[in-house]
Amino acid sequence: MGYAFDDLKGACHHDWRAYIEHDFVRQLGAGTLEAGAFRHYLKQDYLFLIHFSRAYALAAYKSRSLTDLRHAHAGLKTILDVELQLHIDFCRDWGIDEAELAALPEAKATLAYTRYVLDTGNRGDLLDLHVALAPCLVGYGEIAQWLAAQSFTVRGEANPYDAWIAMYAGDDFQAAMRDEIAWLNGRLAEVTPRRFEELATVFRDATRLEIDFWQMGLDRAD
Numbered sequence: 001m002g003y004a005f006d007d008l009k010g011a012c013h014h015d016w017r018a019y020i021e022h023d024f025v026r027q028l029g030a031g032t033l034e035a036g037a038f039r040h041y042l043k044q045d046y047l048f049l050i051h052f053s054r055a056y057a058l059a060a061y062k063s064r065s066l067t068d069l070r071h072a073h074a075g076l077k078t079i080l081d082v083e084l085q086l087h088i089d090f091c092r093d094w095g096i097d098e099a100e101l102a103a104l105p106e107a108k109a110t111l112a113y114t115r116y117v118l119d120t121g122n123r124g125d126l127l128d129l130h131v132a133l134a135p136c137l138v139g140y141g142e143i144a145q146w147l148a149a150q151s152f153t154v155r156g157e158a159n160p161y162d163a164w165i166a167m168y169a170g171d172d173f174q175a176a177m178r179d180e181i182a183w184l185n186g187r188l189a190e191v192t193p194r195r196f197e198e199l200a201t202v203f204r205d206a207t208r209l210e211i212d213f214w215q216m217g218l219d220r221a222d
């Protein structure tokens, strides 16, 4: 019997829950997150998304079939057209203009996560790269679903972070998440137990780096 995406989550259940249910996420859902922490996160996430766009471009380069090339292209389009564009709008609403974004120094958590994904993609094959990218795309989609199910989550104008939640709960992002899971399920069905262990390590490490990214936001760490 082959593997599926849920087996990657199962292989690092504790880290996955710590990422999805992080204090940053809880405070954001409740609308109690300090504005300075969100602003710090937003700025670093702008840099993060630029490097993640590069990682999707690397996925396109590594594709051996038109199907894989289209899949990588769709991921790149979601980041560039949906997420990054809305992100720039958010930043403007939060008093951060594009000139400030262009001059930002990268925090260590941003450097570590983005370069880990790019290095994993360069060293490994297309599946390694997509597994390293999965906590990003699938994780935020799942976070939006998890927040929707929590009684402490405040939606609408009473929550200053409502637009952020809406972006990840929205149809475009949720559809991109489902596509990524379907692609991964197709590939994971064919891997050996030994290969699965390698991929589980990549997935766990990327998930741990997501946790560090939330913590960087809360601590406003450089």
Ligand SMILES: Cc1ncc(CN)c(N)n1
Pocket: 045, 048, 049, 083, 135, 136, 137, 140, 210, 213
């Ligand atoms: C750190 C991080 N991880 C994931 C996402 C969702 N693409 C994001 N915007 N930023």
